Amino acid sequence: MEKKIYNIGVEVTMDVIGGKWKPIILCNLRHGEKRPSELLHLIPNISQKMLNQELKELQQDNIVDRTVYNQVPLKVVYSLSDYGQTLGTILTDLCDWGTMHAQTLESEGKNIELLEKEI
Template sequence: MTTPSQICDTGCGLNATLRIISGKWKPLVLFFLRDGPKRYGELKRLIQGVSDKVLIQQLKDLEADHVLARTDYKEVPPRVDYALTPLGRSLADAIVPLCTWGTENAAEMASIFAKRDALP
C-alpha cells in the first residue's frame, strides 16, 4: 500500500495525480463527465479515436481508483452509466486549467507539432 509520504517523495502529489490520469484518454473521460453522468456510447462518441477495448479498460481503471462510479441499472437492454465521484470531481476540476491553456495556445502548439512531425 502506498503511503501519503511515498506519494510526495516524487513530485509532492504530482506523482499520485499522474498515476490516476496516465493514459491518453483518461483526462478526456474526466473532462466529459464534468457535465454529469454519461452512458458508454455517449462517452465513445465524445472521445473520438479511442477503441472500445482501450476505453473499457480506462473506465475500469478510473473506477478502481475511485474517481468514477459505474451504475448498472440491471435492465434489458443493458443500461450502464458513469459518473464522477467527489474525488473524481475535484480531479476533473483540476484538469480544466489545462484545457484552457491548450485552447489559448492552440495555434502555437499546432505550429510546434507540425515542425516536429516534419522532422526525419
C-alpha cells in the first residue's frame, strides 16, 4: 500500500469527514442515534444510495457505529462511535458558525432561510 502524505492536519480531517453530506450526517447524529429513515427526513436532499454510501464510509473510518436489532421488522440505527464523539466540539463549532453566518447573510438582506437555528 502506498503511503498517503498530508501537508497539514486539516487535510486528514477533511479526508474523513469532508464532502457535502458527511458533516451534515454527523451533525444530525451528535444528539443521539438515528434510524436511516430519520436521517433521510432530516436531510431531505440526500438520496438513499448516497446516505448508505456515506454511512458505510464513516463506519469504515470508525466514526459511526451501526447497530442492528434482531426484531421484526429489523431495526437498524446509526450513532457516533466513541471515537466519533471526539468530533463533538468540531461539529458543534461548524453548526454554530453556520447558524451565525446565516444570520449575518440575513442581516445583509440576502435571500436565505435557515430552518433549524442551533445557537
